[in-house]
Amino acid sequence: MNSNPYFAGKDIYQKFVAVVIVLISCWLVTFPAFAGSAPLEVKISLGSGQGELKFFPSQLDFIAGQKYKLILDNPSPTKHYFTAKDFADASWTQKVEAGKVEIKGAIHELELKPNAQAEWVIVPLKTGKYKLICTIPGHAEAGMVGEIAINNP
Numbered sequence: 001m002n003s004n005p006y007f008a009g010k011d012i013y014q015k016f017v018a019v020v021i022v023l024i025s026c027w028l029v030t031f032p033a034f035a036g037s038a039p040l041e042v043k044i045s046l047g048s049g050q051g052e053l054k055f056f057p058s059q060l061d062f063i064a065g066q067k068y069k070l071i072l073d074n075p076s077p078t079k080h081y082f083t084a085k086d087f088a089d090a091s092w093t094q095k096v097e098a099g100k101v102e103i104k105g106a107i108h109e110l111e112l113k114p115n116a117q118a119e120w121v122i123v124p125l126k127t128g129k130y131k132l133i134c135t136i137p138g139h140a141e142a143g144m145v146g147e148i149a150i151n152n153p
Helices: 005-030 085-089
Strands: 040-046 059-063 068-073 080-083 091-098 101-103 109-112 117-124 128-133 145-151
Touching: 040 080, 068 109, 080 128, 085 091, 085 128, 109 117
Parallel strands: 040 068, 059 145
Antiparallel strands: 068 117, 080 109, 091 101, 091 117, 128 145
């Protein structure tokens, strides 16, 4: 056995790091968003087939730490934007799927053309109330706004 104090401290440090890694791994496996559980599906329509300028529903409530799959649909004859920058900043995006394209990374706004659909898999993290808006000129003024709430579990 080596009596050098440097090696004794290094051994304790390595054991400490190993214990921390095991504890974090156990926590991540039990955390709903990372445990591989299926996301809760939430359907959101951007406008209506009759041309209404509204989000359906316009009030969305999420639980922090829960994984969701937002199914965004635009049944209207015009394009719309699903813009919620602060909500996106307060959440973790796993992916966005639109058509045959999968997008990863930071997302703040999605444009849906007429009759288009997209899926956004997201984990809300920071509690609060966030603004939802369609940024096409005139749409917000006509009522295409909403609110997204992230609540504690």
